Amino acid sequence: MELELEQFITYLREVKKSSNNTVVSYRRDLTKLNQYLQNQGIQSYEQVNETSLNSYILYLEKEGMAASTVSRNIAAMKAFMLFLLKNQFVTNDPTERIKSPKIDKKMPEILTIEQVNRLLELPATDNKKGMRDKAMLELLYATGIRVSELIGLKLQDVNLRSNYIICRSDVKERIIPFGVIAKKALSDYMNNAREELICELSTEYLFTNRSGQPMSRQGFWKLLKKYAKEVGIDGELTPRMLRHSFAAHLIAGGADIKAVQEMLGYSDISTAQIYMCTSNRKVRDVYVSTHPRA
Template identity: 55%
Template sequence: MINAIQDYISYLHNVKRTSHNTEISYERDLKKAAVYFAGQQIGDLTQITATNLNSYMLYLEREHMSPATVSRNIAAIRSFFQYMVREHKIQADPSEQLKPPKVEKKAPSILTVEEVDKLLRQPDGETMKGIRDRAMLELLYATGIRVSELIHLKMGDVNLQMGYITCTERGKDRIIPFGETAKKALEHYLEKARASFLKGKTSEYLFTNCSGTPMSRQGFWKVLKGYAADAGITADITPHTLRHSFATHLIQNGADLKSVQEMLGHSDISTTQMYLNMGIYKIRDVYTKAHPRK
């Protein structure tokens, strides 16, 4: 089954041109399923039945997986078996009747402009690490890119003179501008700090860790969590919180949906439309807390 999974991931990458994050999560989910089936003495794809898949879903629920995680596993499994049928590796699709659990849609968490400002002022501008971290945070909020895109940015993706970065996903480039504040933070990092992380080595990546290698998602998440605590932000902040805040603040200040959609890289504008409601959610929250007759 592992070889079949690798073939499928190659298909996603080379033919479907799915995002790197999708490939990673699907591969992880499918390999987890393969381990489970191996434990059930099922080593061949043709042996897997609808009953086996339902048992696996119950196993995931017993493992206290969230509905969203179970839904993603189901999406990976269904897509995998559909591919196997198309490739004539199996005759029938055992995943046809799998139904994802209902996932409650929550409004994305966002920071106020004041909270973002406080967060971005936390890195110590007198240290190499602080200079790098400020440049990363400023660029993340200035462009709304995903953390995976941030840590994979290369030197050639940044045009300081014109003030924009280029992100490539599924073979398509998108150009995202950034303002003077982010530009100054990047210039300061490139002039004063980047060489100290490389320690004489060369790297095509814009940001690196202390070993001169690209920073991991987990590494940046820890950096962000630390500065959020220093800023006194009690909300459960993630790198995506800055992406949500970027989009919401743009729309609240008059940006049109189409432009925000292009900067975020959303294929469907309906995904971007949720940010229209974020201002309403914030106002409602204030009302609920403050009005004497709620």
């Protein structure tokens, strides 16, 4: 059973060109499924039927898995079983009648403009680290990119002349503009701080830590948490909240939802439509332009 799983993972990477996150999560979910099936005495996928898979889903639910996690596991099952069927490892698809649980879409948590402004004005720009932090925070809010995309940016991905960055993935790349405030923060950092921070090391990454190594996800979360505490933002501030705020603030200011979808990198416009609700609910009346820092 492990052989078929490895062939599926290779298919995801080389044929489907799936993102690394998708490959990692599918491998993890399907490995767990394999272990469960083998514990039930199932030694080949031809023995797997709808009952055994429903039993596994019940097991996940009893383990306290969230509906979204169960739904992701079912998606992995369906994709894997379809792969097995098409490659004649099995003669029928036992997932055909299995339905994913209904997931209630939560309203995304967003910051107010006043909170965002206080946060972005906090880093001290009279020192190198503060310049870097200012540039990172301004760029994150100006573009709505994911934290993984932020720390993965390279020098060649930034065009200061035309005010845009290029976000690259295994599947596609997208061009995202940014405004004059983010441009100034980036320019100050790149011209006056980055060379000293990289400690004479050679690196193509835009943002580094104080040792000159590429900034890590944990490192960015740590500095974000520090600034959130200093500025007095209640609860846990996450990079995702800045991404949500970027989208909600743009839409509240009148931006086209299709353009916001493309900047966020969503494949389905319905994913971006939830921000319409947040804009109608609490932020539209305080905006006079599409982006408050553009």
